[in-house]
Amino acid sequence: MNVNATGFMLQTMFFLVNHNATDLMQTVFNDPTPESIDSNEIKCYGAYGCFPIKYPWTSENRAHSVFPFPPGILDIKFATFTEKNRKIPKMLDLNDPFTILRAGINSTHPIFFITHGFLEYGGAPWLKKLTEELLTYDKYATVIVIDWKSGSSPPYYQAVANIRLVGAIVAHMIFSIYEELKLENLDKFHLIGHSLGAHMSGYAGHYLQRDFQLRLGRITGMDPASPYFAGTEEVVRLDPSDAKFVDIIHSDASMFVEGGFGIKQNIGHIDFYPNGGDNQPKCATSLNMACDHVHSVELFTESINSKCPFMAITCDSYESFKKGKCSQCNRNGNYCFQFGFHSHQSYKNHFNQGRALPSSSLSTFFMTSPKEPFCKAHFKVTVKVTENDESRMHGGEVGFLYLKLKNSRKENAKFLVNQQSVHFGPGMNFTFLAIGDYIEDIKSALVDFKHKSTANPLTWRVFTPKVYLEYILIESMEHPSSGVLKLCPNHGHAILSGDAVNFVSSQKNWTKEVYVPNICVCGTATNCEIASTGGIADGSGGINPRIVATGDTNYYSGSLTESCQPVSTGLPIAASNQSSCSKGLDRCCQPLGYSCGLRYPPVANAPKPTLGSGQADYGGYPWHAIINGPNNTFIASGVLIDQKHVLTVAHRIYNLNMTTVEVRLGVYNRFSNSSDPFPTLIYNATYVIHPSFTAKNLKYNVAILTLSGSVPLGKYPTVANVCMPNTTLSNITCWVSGFGFPDQFTQTMVKTISEIDVPLVDTATCQRQLIATKLLGQDFILDPKHFICAGGQLQKDACFGDGGSPLVCHVYDRFYLAGLVAWGLGCGNFSVPGVYVNVQSFIPWIQQTIIAETPTTKAKPTTTSTIGNTTISTVAATKVNSTKSTTPKPTIKAAVKVTNKKSTTTRKWKNPA
Structure with missing residues (x-):
């Protein structure tokens, strides 16, 4: 410039x-100097x-x-x-x-x-x-x-x-x-x-x-x-x-x-x-x-x-x-x-x-680079110098460390770790914040040492200078879900000045797939130490060794200071109390802050899905919400987007002839949850329908429900909010959860939450495939502002009863909300994708509505409901219409053949849920 x-x-x-x-x-x-001005004057x-x-x-x-x-x-x-x-x-x-x-x-x-x-x-x-x-x-x-x-x-x-x-x-x-x-x-x-x-x-x-x-x-x-x-x-x-x-x-x-x-x-x-x-x-x-x-x-x-x-x-x-x-x-x-x-x-x-x-x-x-491009990624680098006999005899060196990070895609990022020279003495620990090129999914690093010689004769070397490093810990600020990566030298030799040594990961980190904010897991009893004195957990049900102390002596944690050795590759088991853990395992707690869009580890003593049934794991979709009417009558599904709000489709609630509904969170079985390890949370909710919603073509098909109380995010592994998208996702396989029809012979909704994986389909392909069914006409245009498509695989689709169910995509270790089940031409027909609300298009309206929400009627009185052994505050919800416009009730006449997840049935077009 x-x-x-x-x-x-x-x-x-x-x-x-x-x-x-x-x-x-x-x-x-x-x-000339400006003339004196009366400070009381106004011009x-x-x-x-x-x-x-x-x-x-x-x-x-x-x-x-x-x-x-x-x-x-x-x-x-x-x-x-x-x-x-x-x-x-x-x-x-x-x-x-x-x-x-x-x-x-x-x-x-x-x-x-x-x-x-x-x-x-x-x-x-x-x-x-x-x-x-x-x-x-x-x-x-x-x-x-x-x-x-x-x-x-x-x-x-x-x-x-x-x-x-x-x-x-x-x-x-x-x-x-x-x-x-x-x-x-x-x-x-x-x-x-x-x-x-x-x-x-x-x-x-x-x-x-x-x-x-x-x-x-x-x-x-x-x-x-x-x-x-x-x-x-x-x-x-x-x-x-x-x-x-x-x-x-x-x-x-x-x-x-x-x-x-x-x-x-x-x-x-x-x-x-x-x-x-x-x-x-x-x-x-x-x-x-x-x-x-x-x-x-x-x-x-x-x-x-x-x-x-x-x-x-x-x-x-x-x-x-x-x-x-x-x-x-x-x-x-x-x-x-x-x-x-x-x-x-x-x-x-x-x-x-x-x-x-x-x-x-x-x-x-x-921090930035001194030359263009100025943007760099930040890495917190912790260096542990070996304290063995050879290292102590050598006595350490003064100089600089360089890292060249590498991933499986052969990308690399090279940077200087310490800006000032440091004496790397035996047993010493150093922490630096360094900047380098942005890189994800780090697998290994080349570590190089450069000796700094000074006027002090004690720094002069006859032989090649070298340092002994036990391990290096790397945290990426730009990619926090990757956790702390521990790299160890693949041999026990020293690092000679100018001769880079390869460091590799020696452990697997379950936090890259699952996350336990303020939830405890079962860890090896002998290695899950109290407070900050923890050691490595390397046995069955082992806990992530990068867990840090909570400061509460009733909690247990792992340690960052253990030596490099392998840990269990299995996922830890979430534990609501000590009795949840098997003999020989202790309850260890993860004290990290809460974040959206992250699943939890398997929960101890949880209901197990029936093999081949399509049922999801217990707590597998903690953002899924159920909207019910009186007597537990199902109305729609929705998705928890923050502590106070659920998003759903407008076509399921715009013409309700009732004044009370309820929202349930953490539901696994709609009719039986008394034995579940964690409670179902029940709230009231006022709701606002998008003012431009049109039932005829299902455009602007979104509604926001405001809960009567704040959801305790991070308290239960079965309740969490999904991450909201900041761009339209594409070329990725996503997941739909719901309680819709399982097949044509069972014309009732399933009791236990089910899941399917569906690939996103681009707008042009979706429009072409929908027109090919000859049910919409050659002039049909799919508006990408309102809709996205997913599926088109045989026997894999959302169906009747799934309306409002979230379509979520796994991006950078988190689940982001891509869509809501809207309508379709059948369920699970080959090359006929399902159609979903394009949530990203409605982010501005969602934000404005949440900020400016002013319900026109008061919430109903609070009652209580006992779920399992827990009593949850429950209150009926009141419908709140948008003040900008009203929407006439539609008459939907066309009926088409509809394929379920596994077979076929008949239902009205554009009323899939």
Whole structure:
């Protein structure tokens, strides 16, 4: 990226800002010092409002405040770029609404406003590069470059004043677009500003709320300026109230007297501090003093289309982060977010997965490469030096470790482990946080040692320097579900300097397939030690040796310090109490934090599925929900998406002639659960149907149920929420769980939850195969916004009674919700896929509905129900219709031949469940 022009201007800016106003006017610009202004004065600019300069605009941290230049002098320009006009923009004019209509703005896709800072202009190279990247990401998007160069000239305090009026004018332009294009809200508007441009974007968001009662979707501040803004009131600077989502990048947050120009304090919903927020690696040898300040732009621009995750994690400080104290995503109060352009979706994913984020601003940290591409993956590396006789006799070495990680796909990632030289002495442990190329499914590593010789004669070597390593532990921050990988040398020899040795995994980690948040398993009695004094579990029913202590002496755990040796390849058995464990095994607990979309190990004393019946394992689909009417009358299936909400299909509940329903979670057998190890949870639920639901064609076929209480996620292995998708999945085999018809001869639903595996089918193939049945007509079009397809294999399909059942896909060790059973042309016919609601398309509506849900009727009184030996709070649910529209009841006349999972029956078309 070419930043030379920006660097020159910003160097001048530093000079200007570090001098008082009078000196600048006399020695640089030779302009008269501004006349004294009464701090109580206010200057008004017509429709744009009035601008006072008294407190808080003049304060201890903003000693000098002046009025903005008039709009005519500012001469703000709005250059509009789209896919059709990437090079030559169309200009918008506030006084001519037709310029908006002729600009080619696609209101169904993002509308970006990007802007510069002090001493810059709208044609800056970085603005052109950013525009290109945004249009490459979404060719239907619109990018509007705000050029306010006439107001960005010295002195600095005048430019600071000018952005107040620039922000007001931008707000009026956004409102004009909103009116001319007849938009419902500003959710697709994203303002991106650098330095002073970041605060100007905040002003625009503020004025939109004050003058038009509209709220921007998002503001991104790229290293917002510090002078005249740090320590001021929120109205003076960018703050989280200026948009629904505000993300901040701090790249030059050193003290101003040390040359830093960016603000250090948290001012967004998420504040990203790459490399601690200052002293960027790229700029370590640069003579350009603005390098750190501009680096925020480079990082954000790269993040738009990068395949690298650009992962950041919350931590109490950058120092703690570098020590590896915050390397586990979404555990121990540390949350991971994608940095930059995709941070908003990452933020929403936490919400989708049922996590309650802190209400205060989140400080996140990550490390970058000194050269492009800047994005790297983070690895926590723990090194244990051998303490045998040979190692002790040698005495250790000073130097650097290098790792070259490898996986089964022959991919590799090489990186330096320790940035500073370390003395690797016998028996010593070291933990480092290192960065390297992104890699998954690590199998082995080449470990290399480089000796560092110094002026100290004691470091000189006659023979080749070497180190003795017992093992290396590796944790990937970007791929937390892989757990802790333990690598050991495949021989007992030392690592000679310059001669890499292969380290391989010596154990299997069941946490890659199953997960036990706050649940206990049965482990070997002799090796499952109390608290933190644990040892390796290598016997039958062995526990994962990477389990750490809980701090509770009643709990047991494994240890990280055992020597390398094989462990049991079998899965551990979940234990609700000590009596669940066989003789010779103890109850050992896994104290990791809860996460969505993860199955549990097999549960001790659980019901066993009948072989060949298609029944699922007990607790195999902990997100599956049942919606019942009076007397346990089945209505539909659904899926738990967070602690308070279940998602289902609208066509099963939109025409209910009853006022009460119930939601059940953790159900294995619909009629008999008194002997189950864990209870069925029963809740009431108000529900909202999508306002655009159409029964005739089953479009917008979704509904949200709000439970009467919060689900205790992580308490029972039979109840968990599924992960919500952030993209439409494809080319993968997924699973459907449900209680639908088993075959044509049994015209009743099954008692025990069943499962089938079905491959996803692309839209074109699905449409062609459905038309080939001659039941839909040649003009039938399958809308991919509303539907996805899966199946088409003989005797493998959802059927009547499965409506609302979740279609889940296993991606990166978690289960993500791809669809809900919607309709089909038969059950299990060859080359006739089933049709499912495309859940990913409705994520925005789901989020908005959950945030803004306002039930129009009160819930029914609570009763109790005894399930097994546990009494669960139970209350009937009340139907809540959307206030936006009503849907007529359909008349479905067409009936077609329908094939069940194993045979055939007859049912109405598009009413499969």
